Amino acid sequence: MINEKTHLKISFASLARGTHSTDRLIDWKLKDLTSKWATFALEEDESGQESWRCLASTFSGLSDYTYGGFKIGAVYEAESGARTVCGARLSAEKYLSFLDSLPLIDIANSGCTLHGEVLVPLGFQHELEGSGSFTWDQSKWEITALLDGVKVRVPLDDAQSVVYFDGTNRATSIQLKQTGRSTATPFYVGFSESLFAEVA
């Protein structure tokens, strides 16, 4: 049994401000950061262990946990009762409406840091150098050599790193670490209590 204790739907819009590139594709991708977001839930398991999980995002290479196939994913878990939200059992429809209702919080005000992890197999390491005429600034990236490639850990608080993470199609995960309190309104303010009514 998993209980989602709190949620963050993080927008990357502020990273787009004041950025531009002479590479037209990268420039478009920098501006497109205004439409990027990721939804996280703080999950508590039966032993009381807490961890943040990315449920859904606009990152093209990252699989959503919301759906995952037949009897897989957070929506099915909510429907079957294996996942609750703030202790309440929700039907699949109510759970999806709940996720839709989460307000966007800009990463600058979220009180957390995000890191994306990418696995680049052997033979594809040239992708780490750049895209088109654009050269990635790797100064903030942690690159670890593996037997079958490299693992790259990129901070998602910098525009070009988010653009790299979104476009790579080799993203494996996002980790969220809370560093302070979010300055945003708590998600449940204004949220219909009827949504939390017990499902039949």
Add this chain to the structure above:
Amino acid sequence: MSTHIVHEVKLVRLSSLELDSNKDLYAVLMLSGASNTYSGWGANAKRARDWGMAYLGCESDVIAWAIARAEEFGGGCAVWRSMGASGRITPQQWISKMRKAICAAEDLVLPSPESNSGVTGALWLASKGEFALSSLREALKQAHSFTLEKPGDPTWHFLKVTGPGAT
């Protein structure tokens, strides 16, 4: 790339006694077609749409199947009845439609153990393909075994479904 247009969904309930299963089963009968597939030529061309049995399972499995397919409606890979904005429905609307269809399901009474066809409402069901020589009951039992072996996989290939709206 094509979009799957779902025009109609009807469920029929199969008594557990009919198929020797431990729960009543529901056959999801769907009238649907691809956005880029047409029947006819020139001015007479119409988007093709056919009835088929998309899935067979107990009530909870049908809901699980609907949830797994809901992502297609959220991502624009599937629409409800039309390709325009009016065809866009949310994943939760799709799941609700399936719940309502379960409530409205009609019973399928198999005519005789050997018959390879049956009628439910305006729809005519018959075994097809490699099951064409089997009885309808046998084809449905095979479809049920298939979904137990491959949970969530579609069951279009077991039955021919004929009904109004197909082009």
